Amino acid sequence: MTIATEKNKVQLKSIGFSDRAYGRSVEENKIKIVVEDFNFFYGKTHALKNINMKIRSNAVVGIIGPSGCGKSTFLRCFNRMNDTINNIRYQGDISVDGNNIFDKDLDVVDLRRNVGMVFQKSNPFPKSIFENVAYGLKINGINDKDFIQERVEKSLKDAALWSEIKDRLNESAFSLSGGQQQRLCIARALAVEPEILLLDEPASALDPIATGKIEELIHELKKKYTIVIVTHNMQQAARVSDYTAFFMLGELVEYDFTNKIFTNPLKKITEDYVTGRFG
Amino acid sequence: MTVVAAQYNRRRPWINPKIKEKLIHGFFFANGMISVLALLGIFALLTMTSIPAFREINIGSFLTGFEWNPTSYVKEQYGIVPMLVSTLMVTVGALLIAIPLGIGTAAYLSDVASPKVREIAKPIVEILAGIPSVVIGFLGIVLVGPILSKIFHTHNGLNAINGSVLLAVMALPTIISISEDALKNVPSSYEQASLALGASKWQTIARVKIPAALSGIIAACMLGMGRAVGETMTVLMATGCAPAMPKSMLGPVRTLTSSIAIELGEVAYNTTHYYALFALGLVLFLITFFINMISDIILHKYEKVNR
Numbered sequence: 218m219t220i221a222t223e224k225n226k227v228q229l230k231s232i233g234f235s236d237r238a239y240g241r242s243v244e245e246n247k248i249k250i251v252v253e254d255f256n257f258f259y260g261k262t263h264a265l266k267n268i269n270m271k272i273r274s275n276a277v278v279g280i281i282g283p284s285g286c287g288k289s290t291f292l293r294c295f296n297r298m299n300d301t302i303n304n305i306r307y308q309g310d311i312s313v314d315g316n317n318i319f320d321k322d323l324d325v326v327d328l329r330r331n332v333g334m335v336f337q338k339s340n341p342f343p344k345s346i347f348e349n350v351a352y353g354l355k356i357n358g359i360n361d362k363d364f365i366q367e368r369v370e371k372s373l374k375d376a377a378l379w380s381e382i383k384d385r386l387n388e389s390a391f392s393l394s395g396g397q398q399q400r401l402c403i404a405r406a407l408a409v410e411p412e413i414l415l416l417d418e419p420a421s422a423l424d425p426i427a428t429g430k431i432e433e434l435i436h437e438l439k440k441k442y443t444i445v446i447v448t449h450n451m452q453q454a455a456r457v458s459d460y461t462a463f464f465m466l467g468e469l470v471e472y473d474f475t476n477k478i479f480t481n482p483l484k485k486i487t488e489d490y491v492t493g494r495f496g
Numbered sequence: 497m498t499v500v501a502a503q504y505n506r507r508r509p510w511i512n513p514k515i516k517e518k519l520i521h522g523f524f525f526a527n528g529m530i531s532v533l534a535l536l537g538i539f540a541l542l543t544m545t546s547i548p549a550f551r552e553i554n555i556g557s558f559l560t561g562f563e564w565n566p567t568s569y570v571k572e573q574y575g576i577v578p579m580l581v582s583t584l585m586v587t588v589g590a591l592l593i594a595i596p597l598g599i600g601t602a603a604y605l606s607d608v609a610s611p612k613v614r615e616i617a618k619p620i621v622e623i624l625a626g627i628p629s630v631v632i633g634f635l636g637i638v639l640v641g642p643i644l645s646k647i648f649h650t651h652n653g654l655n656a657i658n659g660s661v662l663l664a665v666m667a668l669p670t671i672i673s674i675s676e677d678a679l680k681n682v683p684s685s686y687e688q689a690s691l692a693l694g695a696s697k698w699q700t701i702a703r704v705k706i707p708a709a710l711s712g713i714i715a716a717c718m719l720g721m722g723r724a725v726g727e728t729m730t731v732l733m734a735t736g737c738a739p740a741m742p743k744s745m746l747g748p749v750r751t752l753t754s755s756i757a758i759e760l761g762e763v764a765y766n767t768t769h770y771y772a773l774f775a776l777g778l779v780l781f782l783i784t785f786f787i788n789m790i791s792d793i794i795l796h797k798y799e800k801v802n803r
Contacts, residue, residue, distance in 0.1 A: 298692060330694030340685035343708050353693040356703065402689070409693060 249274040249413065249443045250295065255309035257290060259302070264290050266467045268309075272460075277435060277444045279458030279475065281451060283490070286464040288447045289337075292415050295445065296332040297325050313413065330357065333406035337418040339398035341390035341405070346382055349390045349401055353409040368408055375441075376404035377434050396427025403434065414438065416446040420453065432457050451491055455479050463487045542778040549574075549771030558775065564739050564755070566769040574772050576779065578741040582656070582749035583783075585742060586731055589660025590667055590724045595717050597664070598671030602713075603701050605672070606679040618676070625669035629729040636662045636734030648746055654736035656749045662730045667720035674719065678712025679705055711794050718791030726784045728753035752780045 250272040257265035265287045272278050280288045293299045294311060297318060311318050318328055330353075341349050350369040359365060369386075373379040378400045382393065390401055399419060406414060416435070420428040435444060435457045448454050454461050454475065461478040463470045471478060471487045482488045550558070553574045561575020601621070605614050640661050641653030648657075682705050690700040706713065736748025737758060750758075756773050763770045 296692060298688065301688070301691065326694050326696055328694075329692055334692040336685065336688065336692075338685060340683070340689045342686055342689065342704055352690070352703070353695075356690075356693065356695040356699045405689070405693065 247274045248272070249276075249314065250445075251310075251312045251315075253310045253312075255294070255311055256307070257287070257294060257299070258306040258308075259290075260304045264467050265294075268469045270462065270469060270472055272443060272445065274443050275439055275441075276460055277439050277446060277458045279454035279461045280445065280447045280464060281449075281454050281461060281490070282464035282470075284449075287467040288464045289417055291464065292417055292445060292447050293334075295413065295415055296329045296334050298329075298334065300325065330409050331411050332413045332415060333409065333411035334415040335399070335402050335406050335417065335419050337421055339395060339402050339422070341393075341398050341401050344390060345387045346390050346393070346401060347386040350405050350408050353405060357409065369404075372404040372408040373401075375407050375438070376400045377430060377437070378404055394427070396423050396430060399423060399427070399431060400434065403431075403438075407438075412443060414442045414444045416444065418447055418449060421449060428453070451479075451493070463490060465490070539781065542774055542781055545771060545774040546778045547771075548766075549768055549775045552768045553772060553775075558772075562741055566759070566763075566772060572768070574768075576752070576776065578739065579750060579752045579755050579776070580779075582735070582742050583725060583751040583753075585656045585745060585749055586659040586663060586735065586751055587721060587724045589656060589745060590663035591717065591721055593660060593664035594667045594671055594720055594724075598668050598716070598720070599675055599706070599713060601668070601672045602675035602679055602716075603706065605676050607697070607701055607705065618673070621669050621672050624665070625673075629666065629727060630733070632662050632666060633730040633733030636730065641734065650746055652736075654734055655747055656735060656742060656745045659731045659735040659749065659751075660745075662734050663724040663727055666727060666730065667724050670723055671716045671720040674716035675709070675713045678709035678716065681712070682708045711797055715791045715795035718787055718794065722784050722787040722791065725787065726753065726780065728757050732757050752776055752783075756780075 248271050250270075252268050252270040252272075255265060255268040256263065268291065280292065282288050290299065294307070295313075295318070299305050307319055313328075313332065316323065342352060344352070347369055350372050351365050354365050354368060370379065370383075373382070378397060381397065385392070390398065393401060399422075403414075403419070420431045423431065432453065435446065438444060439459075446454075446458060458475045460472065461475040462472040463478060463482075463484075465486065471482055471484050473482070478487060479491050482491065488494075558574050558576060560577060561573060562577050563573040563575045564578055565573040605618060605621075609617065636658050637654070640658050644653035644655065644658055644661075645651065686704050686708055687700055690704045691697075695703070731751050732754040735750065735754065737750045737754055738748040739750050739755065742749040756776050759769070760773050763773060
């Protein structure tokens, strides 16, 4: 990374968040997530610095940036998965539909039901395919077998997996290929009908065909869900997302329409990154 | 001759390296074989010494007889059913106490306890395994017994429940330690996936982590059971040891192990009674052998899955 020079550091510090980047493109009433003056600390490490961001309903927001820039940490703030780590601290607000997710009265379990997440490495449970998808329903106290059956089928269809596996629902989830396992994880997240879907490099371990299927799926899913996707692959961000946020050293450098970021970014450093000059 | 070659030739090994290699190999092989030979030797000894017993005792009545009375003036009886039932009662009782407690403790240590608590608590649990069985038996007489007799209004507390409680204490360290390892080995991605779906910590432990670690936990329980079946001194001291068919968990029982321990010291050498005690030992050996073998198979299977 060439960023370490003194000059660049100064340049980074001077980059404030420009209202223009989202203000003109996002209508206030359709805003799903608002991030305000958000800071995040791992112990003494200041991992996310003063992030401001608004995310529209039914939009796909791609988060790009070099490794260690805090993009996964940022994503994991939306469903408070970082809570499982010791010694972390939040500052500032993130609100979903106007409700602050760090509110003391908010049940984190409810939040996570509403904000689904798919991880970088597919992580099905060592259970059958059916049980994997039904898990989220069962832990939420749903026992109606017909309902579960229906919802499992619907989720698998939404995840474009149903036709491939409909005859082997009772087989182990590990019998599926890598790409199928990842779509199973998406189906599992969809089964509880969240409103927001967080995808943490969902295709980084997959071959191009499986990746293509996941990307197609994201296009379909945005009709129903608001999607935030972290990706290392710039082409992927360009292909799937409506908006792109560029992170660097824990700061949000630029956030705008995807084609703007990739063709005519405001900041020089963004251009350097998206054209592959560093990172 | 080059200089290098000359250097190699200067020091000649006092022994041919090939032979040396073989000797070393043989030494370690012999070490490994000793425990195998010991096992086979014990099995052979038990079998050889048991066989004479069956010259006079019908093997069917030995295995199915309801009375054990080798010193009767009228008719000597060699039925092991009361002892098998006693062993079963005490062991099952111990497992009923130890398994829920052990799994609960293991789950606490692996998922709930802070690292500091775990660092202190786990060694303490393991030290529990090192307490001599005589000391635990002693506790059974002076502590558990009186408490039980107060609760159930019996004359004394030396009964099957007492034995179960003490054996549970002895089986716990094994169960906790191995179950905790099994839970620790469950990939954290399962836990993350479960939490991200809106599961509580408790649901995650009960529905994802314990099922995923189940084979390890079963193996832990089997090993704990092996310990409980084979334990002698504690049950000898705490269970009353009446050589009759046990009537209830509140009555005195006499396990296979305590029968051998009690009678072997007083029996006349090379009598049928003497040989019959060895036959008891053989039965016990076979029981613990199979328990250990099954738990080993399960544990092995589980290691393969997690690799």
